[in-house]
Amino acid sequence: MSVWKQDLYFWQLVHYYVTERGFRLLYEKNKEVWLEDENPKPKRIIRIARRDFDWQNQLRKDVTETVKRAELLRKQLKQKKIAGENIYISMYPPVDSWDDLTRPFYLGKKQQTMMKMVLIPSGLEEKRSVTSGELSKDLIPAFPIYEDIDMAEVVIGRLKREVRQHTKKKEEEERSFFLYGKPIATYVLLIMIAVMFYIVEQNGGSTHVLTLIEFGAKYNPAILDGEWWRFFSSMFLHIGFIHLFMNSLALFYLGGAVERMYGTSRFVLIYFIAGLIGSISSFAFNEQVAAGASGAIFGLFGALLYFGIAQPKLFFRTMGMNVLVILGINLVFGFVMPMIDNGAHIGGLVGGFLAAALVQLPKERGRPRQIFYLLGTIILALSLFWLGHIKEDQQMSSLLSLQLAQEYMQEGRFDEAYPLIETVLEEENDNPEAYFLMAYLEYEFGDYEKARESLLKTVELRPSFHEAHYNLALTHSRLGNTEEAIASLEEAIALAPEEEEYQALYDDIMTD
Structure with missing residues (x-):
């Protein structure tokens, strides 16, 4: 041949x-x-x-x-x-x-x-x-x-x-699956997030809880009062520069990829549906003040996972394993680090997947099962919202109340701080930080006897609380109890000898 x-x-x-x-x-x-x-x-x-x-x-x-x-x-x-x-x-x-x-x-x-x-x-x-x-x-x-x-x-x-x-x-x-659209909305979102960060920084600081609440952070008591718009406004706020930088970097890469794959209109729907589900999930499972685009960003992961189901061969041949590994690392990191709002992350992930299945890829034909994804999205959002409402008695933690009270006190808004601390003490009568802050308010109000009682309770609950011993010395001094003031100062100095103001007050009292 x-x-x-x-x-x-x-x-x-x-x-x-x-x-x-x-x-x-x-x-x-x-x-x-x-x-x-x-x-x-x-x-x-x-x-x-x-x-x-x-x-x-x-x-x-x-x-x-x-x-x-x-x-x-x-x-x-x-x-x-x-x-x-x-x-x-x-x-x-x-x-x-x-x-x-x-x-x-x-x-x-x-x-x-x-x-x-x-x-x-x-x-x-x-x-x-x-x-x-x-x-x-x-x-x-x-x-x-x-x-x-x-x-x-x-x-x-x-x-x-x-x-x-x-x-x-x-x-x-x-x-063509990866070049359908251009990342126009992604860049617009990045600009809006950066502008909001600048505005917040100029008006109190992005790490200031009261400022975040004022500008629309997720704050459960306000949401329970009907401020539902916080589910969306919180997506444009970030707590500190590192938070802003990490989320912006993730949005730049993930948002660009998803918007190119799904197109601008679909991308916007996916982003905001995921962000909404993430915010509602945070409302249901996290009682702290929260802000950030993390829920929406995890929704972009969800959109990529839907692409993996719709086009499994292409997904695993291109980005598949990288997406799964990065997603896995982020989820594990969220469970390990206590300050991360994993409820928002998981809620956004599920919301993004449902939203992507609802809008579908550009070249997919309309399918009857889209109605099921729509119903699933609605049911998930309403269920999480209902769960947040039935947990109404848990929506204001003692930690958050005391944090807000401290910020009110720093601004001299003592009347607004008082009921927050009072509520904590009604629910937790063994909280030394609450007694300490209450004593500070009572001292400012001129009620030195009540301040002394609150501080005595503070050091009883936590004998190593050297600031409380020092404040107790100040209160005894105001009440004319010199011997008690000296005893409290000696205790404070023994606990924190590096505090120069403790020694200075001790010297002043001893010379008088």
């Missing part, structure tokens, strides 16, 4: 696997192609080579190198296992014995890569009935036979073009 007939059969076989069977072309050069079948597990690859070998040692060397390349390919494709065929289109087999090369070859620590050699020699009958390994299941047809070399060369040229055109078209179709 002529060399050109071997070349023709090579391209007929490649053309069949690429255009008829849908195999993905991984590599093509010098009459050698590597093909990938994305459907089966383990992953199946086929290497087809137009080669002639005189001796079995030449064939053995090529087989060995092929298995090594297949193992590298397995790692590049991030597959646990790969099984495939190494097909040779040959004029004739080696003249010496090569039967042992027909056994499967394995490579990898756990033999994750397996390649079986198939040598198709020159005979026409062998080419018409390939029965080796997985090839027998491929139903390879009997390709047309050409006796005219000129006609065969024309056919080879056509087959090459069709294989390459088919591959290019498939690549362009896949690329």
Whole structure:
């Protein structure tokens, strides 16, 4: 059989696997192609080579190198296992014995890569009935036979073009999933978030709780009073520069990717639905003041996960494992760090997935199940909102109340701080910080006797509270109890000898 007939059969076989069977072309050069079948597990690859070998040692060397390349390919494709065929289109087999090369070859620590050699020699009958390994299941047809070399060369040229055109078209179709839109809304959101951060910083500071509440942070008591708009406004506020920087960086990369995939209008819906679900989830599970775009950003992860379900092959071949690893790290980090609002993160993640399933990818046709995703989104939002309402008695923690009271006191708003501390003491009569702050207010109000009682209760609950001993000394001094003042100062100095004002007050009292 002529060399050109071997070349023709090579391209007929490649053309069949690429255009008829849908195999993905991984590599093509010098009459050698590597093909990938994305459907089966383990992953199946086929290497087809137009080669002639005189001796079995030449064939053995090529087989060995092929298995090594297949193992590298397995790692590049991030597959646990790969099984495939190494097909040779040959004029004739080696003249010496090569039967042992027909056994499967394995490579990898756990033999994750397996390649079986198939040598198709020159005979026409062998080419018409390939029965080796997985090839027998491929139903390879009997390709047309050409006796005219000129006609065969024309056919080879056509087959090459069709294989390459088919591959290019498939690549362009896949690329189009990531280039549907432009990240216009992402940049607008980043600008709005930066502007809000600047405004908050100029009006009290982004780490000041009262300022955050004033500008629309998620504050459960206000939401219970009907300020539902905080579910959205909190998405544009951030607590400190590090929080702003990390969320902006995540939004820049994730938002850009999702908006390119889904388009601007779909992206906006996904972002705000995820942000809303994340905020409501924070309302249900987190009693602290909260702010940030984290819920919406985790919703972008949810949109990428939906893409992974809609286009699993493309997802895992491109971004899949990176997305899953980064998402996993963020979720674990959220569970480990107590100050992170994991309720908002998980709520946003689920909300983003539901929103993406609702709006669908641009090239997806409308499906009846969209109504179920819509109902699921509504039910989830209402359920979380209801859960936040039935936990009304838990919506103001003692920690938050005392934090707000301290900020009121720093601003001289003592009348607003008093009821917050009073509420804490009604619910927790063993809270030394609450008694300490109450004593401070009573001292400012001129009720020194009550301040003394509150401070005595403070040091009883926490004897190591040196600030309370110092304030108790001040109160005793106001009441004219010099001996008690000296005793309290001695206790404060013993607990915190580095505090110079303690020693200064002690010296003043002793000299009087």
